Amino acid sequence: QQQVKQSPQSLIVQKGGISIINCAYENTAFDYFPWYQQFPGKGPALLIAIRPDVSEKKEGRFTISFNKSAKQFSLHIMDSQPGDSATYFCAASTYNFNKFYFGSGTKLNVKP
Amino acid sequence: GAGVSQSPRYKVAKRGQDVALRCDPISGHVSLFWYQQALGQGPEFLTYFQNEAQLDKSGLPSDRFFAERPEGSVSTLKIQRTQQEDSAVYLCASSLGTGTLPTYEQYFGPGTRLTVT
Numbered sequence: 001q002q003q004v005k006q007s008p009q010s011l012i013v014q015k016g017g018i019s020i021i022n023c024a025y026e027n028t029a030f031d032y033f034p035w036y037q038q039f040p041g042k043g044p045a046l047l048i049a050i051r052p053d054v055s056e057k058k059e060g061r062f063t064i065s066f067n068k069s070a071k072q073f074s075l076h077i078m079d080s081q082p083g084d085s086a087t088y089f090c091a092a093s094t095y096n097f098n099k100f101y102f103g104s105g106t107k108l109n110v111k112p
Numbered sequence: 113g114a115g116v117s118q119s120p121r122y123k124v125a126k127r128g129q130d131v132a133l134r135c136d137p138i139s140g141h142v143s144l145f146w147y148q149q150a151l152g153q154g155p156e157f158l159t160y161f162q163n164e165a166q167l168d169k170s171g172l173p174s175d176r177f178f179a180e181r182p183e184g185s186v187s188t189l190k191i192q193r194t195q196q197e198d199s200a201v202y203l204c205a206s207s208l209g210t211g212t213l214p215t216y217e218q219y220f221g222p223g224t225r226l227t228v229t
Contacts, residue, residue, distance in 0.1 A: 006154070034217070043116070043203055043220030044155065089154050097207070097216035098168055100145070102154030 003027060004092050006103025014111050019077040021106045023090035026071065030092040030101075035064065035075045038087045038105075047088070048075070080110045114138075116221035118204050124227045125194045133189045133224045135204030143209030144187050145218065146179055149201040158202075161187060162209065194228045201225050 006023045013019045023033075032051060036044035050057045050064045050073065057064045063076040077084055090103040117136045125131050137144050143162055147155035148171075157171040163184035172179070176195075181187040191198055205218040 032216075036220075041222065043205070043222050045220065046217050049217070091154075097143075097209070098160050098162075099157050099170075100155075100218065101157070102147075104154050105152070 002104070003101035004090055004103045006090050006106060008106060009104070010107045010109070012109045012111060013080045015080065015082060017080050017110075019075075019080045019084070019108055019110070021075045021088050021090070021108075022072065023074065023103050024070075024072045025092050025101075027092070027094075028071070029094045031095040032093045032097060033064070033066065033073050034091050034093075034100075035062075036089045036091060036102075038089065044089055077108075080108075082110045082112050084108060085110050116204055116206055116219050118202075118221040118224050120224060121222065122225050122227075124229060127196060127228055128193055130190065130192045131194055131226065133191075133202050133226070135187045135189070135206075135221060137185065137187070137204070137206030138219055139185075141206035141208055141219075142184075143207045143216075143218075144181060145205040145207075146187070146189050147203040147205065148173075149203055149223065151200070155203055158189070191226075194226075196228050199226055199228045 034049035035047045037047045038044040048062045061078045066073045087105045087107045093100045119134045146158040149155045159179045160168040161181045176192045178190045201223040203223045205220045207218045
């Protein structure tokens with residue numbers, strides 16, 4: 001059973017638009033929710049992360065929105081750029097950070 | 113080196129061969145993780161080390177998979193009698209793993225792409 005469900009599988013956005021990727025989880029013990037960006041041939045790189053004690057975290061053009069009651073969180077990429085074209089993964093971990101569960105990924109294509 | 117390195121980057125094995133994949137974590141990082149990433153999928157947890165101790169190996173798919181980190185730095189993932197379903201990218205990640213966030217943030221290597229023919 002997949003611990004973290006991610007959608008959509010792929011996303012096409014025009015340059016300057018907003019990209020939105022959604023994730024949902026069931027395990028209420030999850031305490032840390034990172035987002036990773038992966039380019040072809042590279043390992044995932046941490047983009048931004050949130051703990052459940054806040055509902056939103058913003059870093060530059062990237063924002064995580066977190067809804068604890070709905071057990072959902074999402075990544076918003078404002079003013080999307082062609083350089084943002086990559087695969088994005090959400091993930092979740094419990095408080096001890098010893099095991100991370102990843103979503104299935106969203107392939108983002110930003111059209112110039 | 114500045115980041116996590118893995119070798120080889122690509123490995124082709126005939127079905128039934130044994131393979132060994134190496135991970136060099138960031139110096140001083142206590143925690144080390146191995147993941148398996150199938151084509152078009154997210155990384156799936158295989159095993160976790162804290163220093164030389166393997167604290168969680170619940171993700172290893174079968175007893176053909178074995179991981180070690182004997183001196184608490186370099187780690188090796190060994191797959192015996194490889195099968196076609198073992199074809200995937202094997203990712204290694206490390207984290208400082210002490211104290212509080214952000215020391216638990218994971219840094220990934222580029223992965224080893226294993227193809228079993």
